[in-house]
Amino acid sequence: MAKIISSPRMIYAGLGRHDRDAPNRIRRPQGFSYWLLEYTAGGVANMHLANGTVEAAAHSIFLFEPGAPQTYENDESRGPWLHYWVCFQPRSEWIDWLNWPRLDQGFGMLKRLDETVSNRVKSCFDDMVKTLHGPLPQREALAMSLLEQLILWCDSANPNKTAQRLDSRVRRAMAYICDHYREPLTLDDIARASGISPSRLAHLFPQEVGITPMRYLEQHRIEIARQRLAATSDSISAIAERVGYGSASYFSKVFRSVRGCTPREARQSATGA
Incomplete structure (x- = not known):
């Protein structure tokens, strides 16, 4: 089970071309603390897994969960x-859609997507990369919406798409937090809405999501604030x-703890002002 260790956000995206003169040899035994998704538009990459080597050929897309070893070239x-x-x-609702066939621990892959899905995935990637590196103030939010479309197209070709990965009570808790984040929520409030005791939720939520319900609430609030900034x-x-x-100073303190900068600095970075 992969952990959701931070609020949903786009970290970086790009397009790479590698050959004999500019090879791409990745050796990350500990992986990343976030998710990595890659799509092969041409050529081949060799993925070195615990049980052998797998080709990521054209029209294939592969996924590393947080902490999964990454060895490929x-x-x-x-x-x-x-x-x-x-x-x-990822957003919480994406987790089911990212339940791809696992070829190794933390490594999923969809091989040779059909032409329609492959073209849609490539188009989403094109638009997402251009948008994320463009001038629009809402570029990250727009890029996230394109990533969601991309993942949904992949889900249409996913043989595991009917599987459920999050406990339904945890799913209800996350949905309640996202719907009521402006209110002064307590653990008891969230547990009551989820149909589970506070003590059980306090144990189950971190087990499934990787952080406590109150930390998830905090990160969700800060992500909404970042978008509005x-x-x-x-x-x-x-x-x-x-x-x-209720307190702007406390908000700024929490914002810095989550994002590593002040709200004012986040606004300046996003708008170039």
């Missing part, structure tokens, strides 16, 4: 490896109140 004998990639933290001219105090914080 372009096959120089098969021409240039052209691939799109994106690093991200980038997309509106609302004051920091108004945004703090909107996401459930």
Whole structure:
């Protein structure tokens, strides 16, 4: 079970081309703390797994969960490896859609997507990379919506798509938090809405999600605030109140602990102002 260790966000995305003159040899025994998704548009990459080597040929897409070892390289004998990639933290509802066939611990793959799905995935990647690196204030939110479309297209070709990965009570808790984040929620409130005792939720939620319910609430509030800082001219105090914080100073303290910068710095980074 992969852990959701941070609020949903786009970390980075790009398009790479690798050949004999510019090889791509990845050796990350501990992987990343976030998810990595890559799509092969041309050429071949060799994925070195515990039980052997698997080819990621054209129209294949592969996924590393947080902490999964990453060992792969372009096959120089098969021409240039052209691939799109994106690093991200998923939204809670994406977890079922990312339950792909696992070829190794933390490594999933969909081989040789059919033409329709492959073309849609490539188009989503094209738009996502351009949007994320473009000038729009809402570029990350728009890129996340394109990533969601991409994952849904992959899910249409996923043989595991009927499987459920999160406990239904945890799913209800996450949904309740996302619907009521502006309110002064307590663990008891969330547990009551989820049909589970507070003590059981306090144990089960971190087991399934990787963080406590209250930390998930905190991170969700800060993510909504980050989006509003980038997309509106609302004051920091108004945004703090909107996401459930009565004190702007406390909001700024929490924002820094989650994002590593102040709300003002986040706005300047997003808008270039």
